[in-house]
Amino acid sequence: MQRQIEPGPVAAPPLRVPPSRYWVQRHRRRLGDIGTVGLLLLVLFPFVWLVQMSFRPNADILGYDLLFTPTLAHYRALWTGAFPASFLNSMITSLASTVLAMVIGVPAAYALSRSGFKSSRRIALWILATRMAPPIAFTIPFFLAYRHLGLSDTLLGLIIVYLTFNLALVIWMMQPFFDGVPRELEEAAWIDGCGVWEAFCRVTLPLSAPGLAATAVICFILSWNDFFYALVLTRTNASTAPVAIVNFIQYTGWEWGRIAAAGTLVMLPVVLFSMLVRNYLVRGLAAGGVKE
């Protein structure tokens, strides 16, 4: 690898850089900062535009000037429609699916981390496969089966579907956290009279609290963001917030102010949450492929 480096001049020639270049070199850091801020504004422009549209009065919805009197009219209009119910549905399904995935997945992750079963690798591959498989492959059989099971357009039906990605994610994400807790601590607890799971609950679990929190938040974000499953598996009763937006686009046309307000409300929890788990996002989203 070292050989790849082109041998540089043995003694650097005296600095004869043109003055302009010298200026760039000296202000390199500040220029980088300015470039960063500029680029950030450019990248986030569509996002900011949508948020400001949601506060603009209808008469002036297309205005450019940033000095306008913000109004909550669009949010109020949402409040009286079917949107709050779907927002609640999103909340319930995301929370329930997260809790369920954690309850089933955390003990499994712990067991896989500690046991050294020969089948561990096979289970890891299986999890990877569920991560890779396109959702359409799940939606068709789930849709067909739910018609017979009475789970179409129910919250429970969605919660179960969300387990297809959340459970695998929990098992994958929690393992390294448990790997990091020394076994000796559990053994000490056992000597003090704890059972295996008691030692787990009293010693290992508290020590993995940050991992538990990050995993739960990422499960919540993934369920909250889902559009495809909810679109296909719900009609009216159980429709979640992303589907509700699409529904009222279909019924009332592109009423920009209201759509912008709904979009802003839907993305609010995710944006806030993701800032909390920034450092774990990659591991969560790349579950199955990135070890650390």
Next chain:
Amino acid sequence: MPARRLAWGAQRRRSFLLGIAPAVLVLAIITIAPAIYLVATSLTPLNLTLPGTAWDFSAPAANYLDLAEDPRFTRSVWIQVKLSITTVIGQLLVGLGVALLLNGSSRVRTLARSGFLIPMVLPPIVVGILWRVMYAVDISPFHRFMAFIGLPVPSLITDPNWALTAIVIAETWEWFPFTMLMVLAALQMIPASPLEAARIDGANDWQIFRFVMFPYIQSTLVVAAIFRLIDSIKAFPLIFVLTDGGPGDVTEVTNYYAYRQAFTFSLWGYGSAIATLMVAGVFVLSYLIDRLTGVAHAEAD
């Protein structure tokens, strides 16, 4: 003490089995059972509007034979290939560029990292809506500005030649932060000494990047590309909101085609066959990539 240890070990092993069992059981029910159901359905002409088509295995290969002669399917695969390749390359380049910019150690850049990851965590439906705003001629600040200065630009999403590009732009915007975060993490693992050594030897910025930094982030880029490549096959909400597969079928990727066959036309057997092929394709792709990168890693070691 040894007896006690043994008991501890045995007790642990039994407990571990108990811990794993529910997860394995649930995973089997929600992943393996649907997979079997999917493949079984793909062997039947199931159509919910025609009674008697369920579990009719009289012509098991019919759907697959039809697929082989379906030009719309072939076209959808080709559109998928174009979409995937361009968007993955776009995401890698933008993500790498932004990561290199943010790698500097200043407060501004540390704070900016959180800002840049926003597109990736937004609900995909919201990403679709905000790009719909950007592409709507009468709403979009960009289009109205161009019209104002006398250079009106037609909307990308209604133009058959540009609709796919519009999707690629939105998808690249949404997912470049993934590559960015992964590369940033890798950049921070690079030890300081080779960088200093190269600088003292008089290497310029490009040489430092190419010969010192790049070898460290190469494998990260490959992993990011694999993930994004496989995820790009699932593209749905963006297409649903921006173009609905159109104009015509120029943005109808395979995933969208399968969705339409099953959920719009009620051709469940046919849709299942497409989905089965997609799963097979994804697995073959993962296997090939695993082999290729495995070989690359072995050579690098």
